[in-house]
Amino acid sequence: MIHAANLIKNFQSFRAVNGVSFDVPAGVVYAFLGPNGAGKTTTIRMLTGILEPDEGQLELFGLNYRKHRNEILNLIGYIPDRPFLYGKMTAIELLRFLGSLRKLDPNYVKQRSMDLLDKFRLADFAHEIVERYSHGMRQKLVMATALLHKPQLLVVDEPMVGLDPRAALQIKQLITDFAKSGRSVFMSTHTLEVAAQLCDRVGIIHKGSVVADESLASLTERMKTKDGDLEAVFMALTADGHEPEAIPV
Amino acid sequence: MIRDLFLLWRLSLVQVKNRLVEMQQRHPVILIAIVAVGGFFYWGYIKLSGLLIGFIFQQDVFGVILLTKLIQIMMIIAIGVAVMSALTTAIATFYMSQDLEFQFCLPVNFDSWVFHRYGQVYIQSCWMILAFGSPIIWEFLRLSEVPLGVQMISILAFMMICSIPVFASTALSMLLVRVFPARRMHQVLLVFTLVLMSFLVFLFRYLEPEQFVGPGGIDRFRGYMDLVNVNRQTWNPAIWAADFITALSQKEWMQSLPNAARMVALVSAIHAALALVARRFYKPSWDRALQALSGEVHGRTNQVNESRLSKLLGSRRWHHVGRELLVLFRDPSQWSQIFVLISLLALYLFSITKLPLTPFGGTRYQLALGNTAFVGFVALSIASRFVFTSFSVEGPAVWILKTSPERWRSWIIAKTLVYGLPTVLFSMALTVGSAFLLEQEGHRLLLLVGAAFWDGLVIVGIALALGLVFMNPYIENPLKMMVSPGGFMLMATGLIVVALHVMLRLTHESEFMNYLMHRVGWPNVQGIRGYMWGAGLAVAETTGIVMLMKRGLKSLRAGEFL
Numbered sequence: 001m002i003h004a005a006n007l008i009k010n011f012q013s014f015r016a017v018n019g020v021s022f023d024v025p026a027g028v029v030y031a032f033l034g035p036n037g038a039g040k041t042t043t044i045r046m047l048t049g050i051l052e053p054d055e056g057q058l059e060l061f062g063l064n065y066r067k068h069r070n071e072i073l074n075l076i077g078y079i080p081d082r083p084f085l086y087g088k089m090t091a092i093e094l095l096r097f098l099g100s101l102r103k104l105d106p107n108y109v110k111q112r113s114m115d116l117l118d119k120f121r122l123a124d125f126a127h128e129i130v131e132r133y134s135h136g137m138r139q140k141l142v143m144a145t146a147l148l149h150k151p152q153l154l155v156v157d158e159p160m161v162g163l164d165p166r167a168a169l170q171i172k173q174l175i176t177d178f179a180k181s182g183r184s185v186f187m188s189t190h191t192l193e194v195a196a197q198l199c200d201r202v203g204i205i206h207k208g209s210v211v212a213d214e215s216l217a218s219l220t221e222r223m224k225t226k227d228g229d230l231e232a233v234f235m236a237l238t239a240d241g242h243e244p245e246a247i248p249v
Numbered sequence: 250m251i252r253d254l255f256l257l258w259r260l261s262l263v264q265v266k267n268r269l270v271e272m273q274q275r276h277p278v279i280l281i282a283i284v285a286v287g288g289f290f291y292w293g294y295i296k297l298s299g300l301l302i303g304f305i306f307q308q309d310v311f312g313v314i315l316l317t318k319l320i321q322i323m324m325i326i327a328i329g330v331a332v333m334s335a336l337t338t339a340i341a342t343f344y345m346s347q348d349l350e351f352q353f354c355l356p357v358n359f360d361s362w363v364f365h366r367y368g369q370v371y372i373q374s375c376w377m378i379l380a381f382g383s384p385i386i387w388e389f390l391r392l393s394e395v396p397l398g399v400q401m402i403s404i405l406a407f408m409m410i411c412s413i414p415v416f417a418s419t420a421l422s423m424l425l426v427r428v429f430p431a432r433r434m435h436q437v438l439l440v441f442t443l444v445l446m447s448f449l450v451f452l453f454r455y456l457e458p459e460q461f462v463g464p465g466g467i468d469r470f471r472g473y474m475d476l477v478n479v480n481r482q483t484w485n486p487a488i489w490a491a492d493f494i495t496a497l498s499q500k501e502w503m504q505s506l507p508n509a510a511r512m513v514a515l516v517s518a519i520h521a522a523l524a525l526v527a528r529r530f531y532k533p534s535w536d537r538a539l540q541a542l543s544g545e546v547h548g549r550t551n552q553v554n555e556s557r558l559s560k561l562l563g564s565r566r567w568h569h570v571g572r573e574l575l576v577l578f579r580d581p582s583q584w585s586q587i588f589v590l591i592s593l594l595a596l597y598l599f600s601i602t603k604l605p606l607t608p609f610g611g612t613r614y615q616l617a618l619g620n621t622a623f624v625g626f627v628a629l630s631i632a633s634r635f636v637f638t639s640f641s642v643e644g645p646a647v648w649i650l651k652t653s654p655e656r657w658r659s660w661i662i663a664k665t666l667v668y669g670l671p672t673v674l675f676s677m678a679l680t681v682g683s684a685f686l687l688e689q690e691g692h693r694l695l696l697l698v699g700a701a702f703w704d705g706l707v708i709v710g711i712a713l714a715l716g717l718v719f720m721n722p723y724i725e726n727p728l729k730m731m732v733s734p735g736g737f738m739l740m741a742t743g744l745i746v747v748a749l750h751v752m753l754r755l756t757h758e759s760e761f762m763n764y765l766m767h768r769v770g771w772p773n774v775q776g777i778r779g780y781m782w783g784a785g786l787a788v789a790e791t792t793g794i795v796m797l798m799k800r801g802l803k804s805l806r807a808g809e810f811l
Contacts, residue, residue: 012274050651051808070654078652084645088579089572093559100568101653109563127555129579145649 001026001153001184002047007056009042016042018208019056024186024201029179031199032188033230035238039208040188041081044157047186048078061152074102077146081158083138087131091122091141094130095148102149109148116144120170135162143171154178156187160194172198196230206238253361261369272734279718279800283734290741295384302388316389317495323385324487327378327407328414334374335418341729342370343419343531344426363527364520367419373729374418375411382407386494393498403494406509409516410490416519423530486515569663576642577667590631594679597623601686615762617687617697618754621680625704625747628676633739636668636712638730640720647722657805661713669713673705703787704750708743710794715739717801746790753783 002024009017017039024030034040045051046058049069058065060072086094092113099109117123120140130138139162146154159175160168175185175198189195195202202219204212212219216230225232272280305319306312343366352362383404390400489508496505558578561571643650650660680701684694719735730736756763756771757779767773774782 045808048652050648052806070656073652073654076652078648080648082645084648086572086576086646086649087644088576090559093562093575096559097562097568097572098649098653100563100565101650101655103565103654106563 001028001061002030002186003057003059004043004047005057007043007046007053007058009039009046009051010054015208017046017053020205020208020210021056022203022210022213024184026184027179027182028200029175029185029187029198030201030203031195032186032203032205033190033192033195033234034188034205038205038238040205041157043205044155044186044188048076048155049073074149075152077149077151077154079142079146079154079156079159081161083135083142083162085130085138085141085145088129090127090129091117091133091144092126094141095145098145098148104149112148112150113144116147120144120167136164136167139163140167143174152183154183154185154187156185156189158189159187160189160191192230192234202230202233204234204237207240211237250358250361253357254364257357257361257365258368261365276718283738286741286745287734287737290745291380293745294381298384299388302385303392306389306392313498317491320386320389320494321488321491323382324407324410324491325485327382327411328487331375331378331411331414332418334378335370335415336422338374338729339370339415339419339422340426342366342373343422347723359528359532360524363524363531367415367523370419371412371415374415378411379408390494390498393500395497395500399497403497406490406493406512409512410486412516413486413519416523419523420526420530423526427530427533486512489515569660570666573639573663573667590627594627598679598682598686601683613687614689614693615755615759617684617689617693618700618758619751620683620687621697621700621704621754622747622751624676624679624683624701625708625750626744627679628672628701628705628708629740629743629747631672631675632669632708632712632743633731633736636664636672636709637716637719637736637739639664639668639713640716641722641724641730643720643722645722651808657802661717664716665709665713669709672709673702676705676708677701700750700754704747707746707750707790707794710790711742711746711797712739714794714797714801715742717805718797720801720805749786753779753786757783 002022004023005021007017007020008015020039020043022030032040032043042051046053047060049065049072053065061075063072065072086097089097095113095116096106096109099106099113114123114126117126120143122137122140122144125133125137130141133141154175156175159171163171172194175187178185179200185198187195187199196216199216201215202212203210212233214222219233220229223233223236225236269280302316305315308315355362386403386407387400390403489511493505493508493512496502496508556575558571558575561567562575564571650657677698680697681694684697689697715735715738719730719733719738721730721733724730724733752766752771753774756766757774760775763771763773763775772778772782
């Protein structure tokens with residue numbers, strides 16, 4: 001579903017992503033992990049068309065990004081880490097606008113919007129302008145926008161930030177169901193428990209390069225850590241001689 | 250307290266320095282262009298104002314009196330403009346800034362924090378007033394042959410006097426937020442705008458500017474200046490500053506002292522009062538400041554009715570236009586200034602109807618051509634507020650468009666239709682209105698409309714292109730865009746373009762103007778040469794706009810603004 005080969009992205013003299021390669025097959029939850037500043041968000045932004053890679057090959061659904069940008073974006077649902085939305089629009093208006101951007105049938109958009117808002121418990125606020133929403137409500141609305149067009153690939157940056165435990169549980173279920181239906185989820189997170197619980201495959205990026213790209217089971221076996229102990233794997237693969245020290249309190 | 254103030258300023262200065270370094274690294278050509286165009290424009294302004302002040306100064310007795318009155322009026326206008334400018338800036342700086350939450354947690358002295366913010370409001374709302382007012386004062390004193398130190402003290406007095414409206418606006422914003430929620434302040438400001446508009450109507454009709462045009466106009470203007478006896482306003486700080494500067498220009502050092510003492514006393518008092526007002530009114534309203542930054546729906550709903558515009562969002566062709574209009578109409582901070590503009594234009598057209606046309610005879614067409622300068626300036630003002638800022642008002646939600654399967658073209662076309670096209674049509678309508686009132690018809694009317702169309706199109710093109718190049722989705726208040734380097738670049742380029750267009754038209758039409766301008770290096774544009782120069786200028790402008798637009802699109806695609 002995703003084929004990334006030797007992706008490079010520079011910001012002036014700083015190389016944020018340095019030859020990143022990975023493959024995400026269909027029906028898989030892929031957890032993309034890495035320390036702060038490792039290049040996770042830059043990679044996600046390249047996957048979702050926000051940034052253009054300087055070098056390398058990026059294919060989604062067998063299509064080349066440079067030639068088939070619009071076709072690819074029509075198949076992706078993106079949930080950013082920060083829920084920035086148009087503050088002066090209501091939820092229903094926002095979904096209607098996104099439906100038009102994706103050239104969806106207006107009747108379908110109407111039906112699907114109400115359905116999604118109902119599931120995310122936002123139906124009572126469907127005609128409320130987004131500016132008045134709390135952070136968690138905005139986060140849920142972003143998820144609704146990502147699912148509006150029934151994407152084949154869900155790209156999620158930090159899915160649990162700002163959600164209450166009930167909503168977090170709902171999202172975990174959503175991610176699992178999404179993959180079970182034969183579609184894929186590409187998820188970046190710092191919450192290793194969530195990754196270990198949900199993912200089928202793990203990619204770890206460190207200093208702009210991928211240092212692991214395999215299933216959790218094979219990764220723990222290779223690293224000789226306790227079964228499913230993603231934290232130990234993560235710490236071993238992202239060690240750079242500066243291990244976290246106790247902070248004087 | 251001083252240490253904390255110093256630290257906070259250092260924080261701000263480091264951010265400014267980093268922004269400059271980043272710009273120098275990322276967009277060196279743009280930075281050079283800003284410095285070059287801005288420098289050229291400012292140099293031109295200093296030269297032009299110097300020439301004008303010099304001309305007035307040379308007039309026997311009357312010259313110095315007129316300059317004194319001009320300085321008085323300039324001070325009053327500076328205070329008026331600073332009040333309005335500082336009010337919106339104070340609300341943005343004290344209540345809407347994204348770093349409020351971070352700074353509230355810092356263990357810095359509260360007074361230092363207030364004065365730091367107040368300083369930011371002062372710089373952001375007054376830098377243009379100071380930049381354009383100071384050369385006039387400087388030139389006046391230079392011609393009066395006073396020592397350099399005295400010239401500098403005068404500029405300092407001008408700076409001091411500008412702090413009064415900034416204090417008034419800051420205090421007023423704090424008082425207002427005690428009564429109204431910070432989030433609703435834009436609606437409150439709309440009421441202020443309407444009040445200001447009524448005041449302008451009154452002032453403009455009181456002035457009756459049409460009486461100054463035509464033979465005898467200069468005598469009437471002189472009479473008017475005598476009528477404006479601001480010397481009686483002994484309570485007015487603007488007059489203190491003006492009288493202080495006048496006394497210095499006449500080397501009457503002792504006479505300048507009372508006004509200097511008054512200014513120092515007042516400015517010291519207001520700064521002390523600022524600390525008191527902030528403690529009394531701002532401190533208890535911190536929660537309001539934070540509330541303005543987050544959501545407010547807590548179980549209750551305040552539903553928005555469906556409008557025709559929201560139905561337009563479902564259209565495949567017009568969804569961008571529908572969204573632009575919807576957001577524009579729901580945001581009073583966006584459209585409230587339109588009231589002021591429309592009322593000013595109605596007044597302008599009304600004043601033209603009062604213009605005594607008979608004395609102008611055959612030069613009415615030249616008057617109509619000169620009028621395109623005003624129309625161009627209006628178009629530039631609208632473009633800088635609405636067209637230039639249109640990309641940045643998209644805000645951080647621009648990721649929605651970046652990840653949508655649509656071409657940027659449709660988005661840019663929507664911005665052009667919603668903000669650019671009305672600007673062009675507006676300038677054309679204004680030209681037609683004033684041309685009719687100046688009794689122009691036939692091919693001359695068509696030429697005037699064509700001229701307004703050309704001016705409007707170029708201005709909108711530059712505003713769109715610079716808006717893309719300088720796109721900043723993280724700006725807190727779109728008004729800040731107008732005083733940013735990009736906004737300054739737009740104003741400078743736009744004014745140069747309008748001046749070139751108008752001068753080309755006037756020198757093409759009038760042999761006398763052509764002769765005068767030719768003597769200072771302007772090319773001979775009489776006859777067919779005028780059309781050739783016009784075509785050349787149009788090609789150069791189109792090339793420049795296309796190049797800028799390409800640069801902006803490149804940065805948009807690459808996501809450089811993120």
